[in-house]
Amino acid sequence: MNAPVTNAMAADFVLPQELEAHEPPEERGLARDGVRLLVSRGGTGEIGHHRFADLPGLLSPGDLLVVNDSATLPAAVRLDRLAVHFSTEREDGTWLVELRRRGEPYRGGAPGEWLPLPGGATLRLLERETPRLWRARLDRDVPAYLRRYGVPIRYSYVDRDWPLSHYQTVFGARPGSAEMPSAGRPFTAELVTRLVTRGIGVVPITLHTGVASPEKDEPPYPERFEVSEATARQVAFTRASGGRVIAVGTTVVRALETAGLAAGEVRAARGWTSHIVTPSAGVKVVNGLITGLHEPRSSHLLMLSAITGGDLLSRSYAEALREGYLWHEFGDLHLIFG
Known part of the structure; x- marks a missing residue:
């Protein structure tokens, strides 16, 4: 609460x-x-x-x-319709991620669903950690992957990438x-x-x-x-x-x-x-x-x-x-x- x-x-x-x-x-x-x-x-x-x-x-x-x-980290990975924000690494190597669409939290997704990411990577959604965040697993080393494919997270009040x-x-x-x-x-x-x-x-x-x-x-x-x-x-x-x-x-x-x-x-x-x-x-x-x-x-x-x-x-x-x-x-x- x-x-x-x-x-x-x-x-x-x-x-x-x-x-x-x-x-x-x-x-x-x-x-x-x-x-x-x-x-x-x-x-x-x-x-x-x-x-x-x-x-x-x-x-x-x-x-x-x-x-x-x-x-x-350059923690945002952009897809055609969604963006994945990598938030926090957990003890077991999974990550908390937020899915966003048009700048707003995306309410879709289901346990077991997988998302194809740039570079041939796959992100599998495991379970909801909070109403907004998913526990998920990427089939790559996350920091190394983000260094190649990620950009800094920005919100709507910042109108361009830096x-x-x-x-x-x-x-x-x-x-x-x-x-x-x-x-x-x-x-x-x-x-x-x-x-x-x-x-x-x-x-x-x-x-x-x-x-x-x-x-x-x-x-x-x-x-x-x-x-x-x-x-x-x-x-x-x-x-x-x-x-x-x-x-x-x-x-x-x-x-x-x-x-x-x-x-x-x-x-x-x-x-x-x-x-x-x-x-x-x-x-x-x-x-x-x-x-x-x-x-x-x-x-x-x-x-x-x-x-x-x-x-x-x-x-x-x-x-x-x-x-x-x-x-x-x-x-x-x-x-x-x-």
Whole structure:
């Protein structure tokens, strides 16, 4: 069952089409770190406006940024009438896939049905995992197949294909995400150097993101993650030293909070997480979050509200709409302090 998102969590706003980012910022004449950055401070209730390149000055020496090092796969394979979106690899070598037709989820298909794919490959549908996703098996190595025949997943607000490089972050080192961990996109090597020079740490986790299908108001399903021993130690050290742990993306929050114990101590962990961060459960590990702007009724708004509170989140989204911030993976960013 979907978790309810209340009005206080900015759930019922209307997103105008002109506030959807239709192309990468580089195609709008901006550097990656030239996108806008909305800043919401939970302690004071203040809301500020910056460029992403201002990030080093908004953090303090001793703070720690935790990033997702998952790289994006060209996870969409197009047929004559359908597209297959490869989402998540399961433990037994099967994959969760979404079938789409004319940009919408395709409700057809049957267990045992097989689909001929480009290059002579065959995809067999096994059973429905969710109302939208199938467990399926491809008779090829999926990552290798996608590298040859796949293209990046895109939705209707992006009106043309862009190279896979536009869907990668500077941190992407471990291929496995169906969709880009987009909160990391505005970082550049130069910006990371400025952060480290200022005494701000940067450490990775891995969480391979599945298909989002933003028109569906669904909670996340299980995704594969890993928090290394080195990252766990650095998180613990930062917290003990009075620094702030800032997650770069909702995927990072999900991984760290899964790895956190009841007292908020993070230990090395790997496997699958179904954890959903809600205001009632709260957050035990992270002190802040860098994220994109999320669609109305998105379950991610529960996580944001858990960090900063529903009232400030609602005011922040009203400010973003009023000031013309851009949504989606090529849009602007939001830095939230708890």
